[in-house]
Amino acid sequence: GAGVSQSPRYKVAKRGQDVALRCDPISGHVSLFWYQQALGQGPEFLTYFQNEAQLDKSGLPSDRFFAERPEGSVSTLKIQRTQQEDSAVYLCASSFNGYEQYFGPGTRLTVT
Amino acid sequence: DQQVKQNSPSLSVQEGRISILNCDYTNSMFDYFLWYKKYPAEGPTFLISISSIKDKNEDGRFTVFLNKSAKHLSLHIVPSQPGDSAVYFCAACLVNNNDMRFGAGTRLTVKP
Numbered sequence: 001g002a003g004v005s006q007s008p009r010y011k012v013a014k015r016g017q018d019v020a021l022r023c024d025p026i027s028g029h030v031s032l033f034w035y036q037q038a039l040g041q042g043p044e045f046l047t048y049f050q051n052e053a054q055l056d057k058s059g060l061p062s063d064r065f066f067a068e069r070p071e072g073s074v075s076t077l078k079i080q081r082t083q084q085e086d087s088a089v090y091l092c093a094s095s096f097n098g099y100e101q102y103f104g105p106g107t108r109l110t111v112t
Numbered sequence: 113d114q115q116v117k118q119n120s121p122s123l124s125v126q127e128g129r130i131s132i133l134n135c136d137y138t139n140s141m142f143d144y145f146l147w148y149k150k151y152p153a154e155g156p157t158f159l160i161s162i163s164s165i166k167d168k169n170e171d172g173r174f175t176v177f178l179n180k181s182a183k184h185l186s187l188h189i190v191p192s193q194p195g196d197s198a199v200y201f202c203a204a205c206l207v208n209n210n211d212m213r214f215g216a217g218t219r220l221t222v223k224p
Contacts, residue, residue, distance in 0.1 A: 004155070035214075040217075041216050042116070042214030042215050042216050042217055043201070044214070045212060048210045056210065059211075091155055093155070099144050101212065102158060103155030103156045103157070104155050105154050
């Protein structure tokens with residue numbers, strides 16, 4: 001079956017621009033996670049959804065970051081007024097039990 | 113506050129020999145541990161996991177050992193194959209809390 005997909009795979013944004021990153025989870029997975037991975041580091045938790053409910057957004061670094069999953073399936077991570085420190089790989093993962101997570105390929109965001 | 117640490121950024125082994133990847137954690141409340149494998153330009157792929165009620169879990173060539181008193185886990189790959197060359201991430205979480213913490217990763221190179 002299809003795995004987790006993310007789009008776009010690469011995004012270059014000028015500082016100050018808004019970006020939207022999309023995640024299509026594995027069908028039937030109720031849990032969905034967003035992570036930020038800086039170069040040479042492991043993934044850092046951003047936010048978590050169970051169906052359409054955002055149960056934890058404690059990892060979002062600032063109020064410029066916003067995530068939604070309105071119908072409990074596809075999710076979008078939006079970053080407003082991007083800054084250079086936002087440059088990273090953004091990973092989405094879905095799970096059927098919450099802890100065995102299946103990751104997408106990530107979106108590499110470069111802010112110039 | 114890095115709760116999961118992988119102190120070896122890289123490891124090189126000969127094909128056919130054993131690879132041992134190590135991971136330490138600080139939060140004694142973690143009750144589920146996972147290893148992920150990551151190839152370039154792909155998301156992490158779930159490899160093997162272990163619950164805190166066990167001290168060993170084996171799946172083919174891969175075995176994870178957990179030493180709760182030392183807050184240490186390791187991944188053994190026997191025999192190592194060139195296709196095992198990748199970055200390996202250790203992760204830990206509380207089953208009732210979906211906040212998963214990752215180590216920074218260890219790059220394994222298996223030489224033919």
